[in-house]
Amino acid sequence: MMRDQIGATDISDEMLAAYFDGELSDADAERVAAAIDADAELRGEFEQLGLLGGLVQHGLARKANQVPQARFEQIWDEIDRAIANDARTASEPKEISPSIWGRVWAAFKPLRVPAIAAAAAAAVTVYVVGQDDSDPNKASDTVVEVTPSPSTPEPGNDDGAGPQPMPAPVTKIADANPVVVPPEPSELAPMEVPDASGVEIHNIDLGGGGGRISNTGTVTVLYLDEEPAQADSERSL
C-alpha cells in the first residue's frame, strides 16, 4: 500500500514502520528521514509509532506488576526443584548406549521369528524347485519300481474260471522321496488274512448276497447292507 504523494517522494506506511524499526538500508533510511523532516503529517505518523510502542511496553509492565511477588517465588521454587532433579539425574550412572547395530537389531526384534520362518520356507521352496527343475527325467527316477503284489494262486480252483485277483500295483517309494503313490481304487486287491491260514477273500459284492472263500471249501456268505442291524455276518458250513 502506498501513501499519498508527499511532494516528490513516495513513502509507504510499511516503509515508514521499517524505518522506525531500523530495518531499512542506509539509502532508504536517508530518503525517509528527509521526507519526515519535510512533511508534518508523516512526522505525526512516525511519532505515533513511538507512542504505540511505549504504550504497549508500559501496559504489559503494569500487568506484570499486578502479579504478587509470592507467586514469582512459588515459580522459583518449582524451577529450583527441577534444577535439583536435573542434577540428580545427571549424577546417576548412565547405561552404556548400544551401538547403532545393536539398536537396529533391537528395533527389528519383533520381526525376527517371522523373518526366520519366511527365510526357511523360501529356502525349502528354492531347494524343491531346484530339485524338480534340474533334471526333468529325475522325477521318474523317484519312483524306482512298480510291481504287482505277489498274488497267491488258488489251489482249489482248477478251472481258473473264478475271478482272478487283479494284481494290485505296489509302489516302492524311493528312500529320499516321501511321496506315496496310492493304488488304483477301482481294482480290489486280495487282502491278507491275519491268521495266515491261507484263506483269502476274493470278492465282496456290497449290497448283494454272494462271496467265496477258498481253499478249505468253507464258504462264507456275507450280507452287507447299509442298515447297521444287518451288518452282522452269518456263517454257514
Next chain:
Amino acid sequence: MATTDSDDQELVAAAQAGDRRAFQTLYERYERKVYAVAYGFLRNQEDALDVLQEAFIKVHRYLPNFEGQSSFYTWLYRIVANLCIDHLRRAGRKRDVEFDDKLKHSEASESSAHLPISSLGDPAQAVKNKEILSAVEAALDQLSDKHRAVIVMRELQGMSYADMAKEMGCSKGTIMSRLFHARRNMQKILSTRLDHVPEEGDSSEAGDSLTQEAAS
C-alpha cells in the same frame, strides 16, 4: 533494578560454574519482564507463569552451551518467544484467527487510524495513565495471536525482522506486512477507546466507563 549486560555476563558465568544463587539472581532480575512478554503473547496469567517457569528451566539446562555471542536477555527472550509461539500453536485459538482476518481485510483497517495524541496529552505522561494502559491491554486482547506476537516481539523484545521471521517460520516480508497491520489494528482499536479519555485526575469516571464498556 537497573541491569547491564556486563552484570548479566558475570551472573551467567557464575551460574555456569554451578552457582545456583547467581542463577536465582538472574531469575529475579527478569521474572517480571519475562512474564510481561509471555502475558503479551498469551493473555492468560497462569499460562504466562507456566512459560516463565519452563523458560528458566530450559535456560538452566542449556546454560553450559551459552557462549555469550548475544546478550543474555536476547537469548532469554528468544527462548520465551519460542515457548509462547509453541504454546499458541498447540492451543490453536480459532477466535483470534477469525478476528484477524476480518480486521485485516476491512476497509477501516486499510485506511489510516490515528491515535488521538491531542487528547492523550504529553506522551510521557500518557504511558503512565492507568486508563490509557487499560485500553492498551483491552486492545491487545482483541488482536489476533499473530498480530500480538509481532507487536510483543518488536515493542518489548526489540527483535529484528529477521529474528521474528525465524521464530514465526515466515519471510521478512511477511513480518513487515504483519507488523504493519498489527500496528494499524491496534491504533484503530485504541483510537476508538481513547476518543474521550479524561485527564489522569478524572480517571475514576473514565475507569468506570471503560469497565462498563468492557463488561458490555
